[in-house]
Amino acid sequence: MLKLPIYLDYNATTPCDPRVVDSMLPYFTNNCGNASSNDHSFGWIARDAVEEARSLVAKLIGANAQNILFTSGATESVNIALQGIAKAQASKGKHIITVSTEHNAVLNTCKYLEENGYNITYLDVDAQGNISLESLENKITGETICIALMYANNETGTIYPVKEIGAMARQHHICFFCDATQAAGKIEIDVDRDKVDLMSFSAHKMYGPKGIGALYMRNKNKELNIPPLTYGGGQEYGLRSGTLNVPGIVGFGTSAMLCRKEMEADGGRLQLLRDWMEAALLSAIPGSSVNGGSNRLPHVSNILFPGTDNEQLLLALSKSIALSRGSACSSNVQKPSHVLKAMGLSDEEAHHSVRISLGRFVTEEEVIFAVDVIKKTVLEMNPSMIIRNCTG
Numbered sequence: 001m002l003k004l005p006i007y008l009d010y011n012a013t014t015p016c017d018p019r020v021v022d023s024m025l026p027y028f029t030n031n032c033g034n035a036s037s038n039d040h041s042f043g044w045i046a047r048d049a050v051e052e053a054r055s056l057v058a059k060l061i062g063a064n065a066q067n068i069l070f071t072s073g074a075t076e077s078v079n080i081a082l083q084g085i086a087k088a089q090a091s092k093g094k095h096i097i098t099v100s101t102e103h104n105a106v107l108n109t110c111k112y113l114e115e116n117g118y119n120i121t122y123l124d125v126d127a128q129g130n131i132s133l134e135s136l137e138n139k140i141t142g143e144t145i146c147i148a149l150m151y152a153n154n155e156t157g158t159i160y161p162v163k164e165i166g167a168m169a170r171q172h173h174i175c176f177f178c179d180a181t182q183a184a185g186k187i188e189i190d191v192d193r194d195k196v197d198l199m200s201f202s203a204h205k206m207y208g209p210k211g212i213g214a215l216y217m218r219n220k221n222k223e224l225n226i227p228p229l230t231y232g233g234g235q236e237y238g239l240r241s242g243t244l245n246v247p248g249i250v251g252f253g254t255s256a257m258l259c260r261k262e263m264e265a266d267g268g269r270l271q272l273l274r275d276w277m278e279a280a281l282l283s284a285i286p287g288s289s290v291n292g293g294s295n296r297l298p299h300v301s302n303i304l305f306p307g308t309d310n311e312q313l314l315l316a317l318s319k320s321i322a323l324s325r326g327s328a329c330s331s332n333v334q335k336p337s338h339v340l341k342a343m344g345l346s347d348e349e350a351h352h353s354v355r356i357s358l359g360r361f362v363t364e365e366e367v368i369f370a371v372d373v374i375k376k377t378v379l380e381m382n383p384s385m386i387i388r389n390c391t392g
């Protein structure tokens with residue numbers, strides 16, 4: 001018996017793995033210490049747990065523990081990184097290059113900088129959602145201080161050529177900031193191989209708790225010299241003051257450790273399910289197509305069902321499955337997805353597209369059920385498709 005509704009919106013947030021919850025529980029009660037309390041064992045226990053988690057989170061992206069800073073999530077990490085690099089390097093130049101399909105955490109931080117005298121280039125993407133390395137290199141000027149580009153897209157799963165971009169940024173002595181919130185814990189990341197200087201990610205997208213994230217900083221900020229956004233007790237190398245969220249950090253560490261061990265098996269299993277699901281939906285629904293090219297995260301599908309209003313479709317499906325129209329942050333706004341629009345889809349096509357994102361706890365049975373109910377509902381909403389379908 002399936003328990004409905006089935007959650008297929010893992011890119012918006014993942015359920016916490018029960019093993020993560022178990023590891024966190026003692027730090028709410030018995031191990032209640034403040035990680036900055038140096039005078040007693042409660043503080044020492046908390047500090048040790050935080051440092052253990054820092055190592056585990058670092059290991060997930062091939063970093064050293066001392067290069068990881070804990071924050072409240074990817075949005076805060078993005079802000080510390082981008083506002084910070086902008087302030088730190090303003091004397092060198094005020095030009096930042098990013099891409100039109102970034103998450104709003106990056107786009108709106110760039111917009112804020114733009115209003116404050118910075119010059120932002122928003123690179124276009126092709127129909128597959130990817131950028132051209134050549135046009136990126138052409139945009140670099142003597143004033144360019146940062147390239148901000150995500151690892152993988154939250155709406156389509158498209159994976160970007162991060163290693164090539166990292167090499168280009170290094171060659172031009174430009175800081176490379178990468179928002180890896182969707183990629184971390186899903187595909188292998190190595191900040192040295194990819195030559196990333198700053199990287200943001202978040203526990204709640206990788207089976208950890210909400211409200212805890214990380215910022216990776218090369219050279220412990222010695223060369224970048226990023227100033228803090230907030231001032232206080234000087235925690236996290238002075239860059240992120242405030243009492244540490246010890247249970248959240250411990251949970252983040254456990255989720256990073258589990259992802260490191262299980263992502264290959266999880267990814268392989270989910271890719272088979274996802275590919276089967278896409279093939280089944282595309283063959284059942286005339287004119288449907290996948291958005292985002294072929295180099296995508298293994299668990300993500302963004303599908304265009306022509307003539308099918310996505311809001312109506314998701315509402316009709318909501319008792320059986322939970323899908324989304326795109327980014328969770330924008331689904332309360334009626335605007336068509338900026339990611340799909342940047343890929344050349346019309347407003348109408350964007351309004352006819354839905355995101356299905358699978359994850360660790362999704363079963364084969366659930367995917368089979370989901371395909372069936374999506375198929376039925378889309379065909380019911382488009383009687384003309386059924387006729388076309390029957391007459392071939």
Ligand SMILES: *Cc1c(COP(=O)(O)O)cnc(C)c1O
Nearest residue numbers: 073074075103105154181182202
């Ligand atoms: C979810 C997400 C964010 C925001 O993360 P929070 O931890 O919720 O602040 C930023 N970037 C991308 C690509 C995301 O998917």
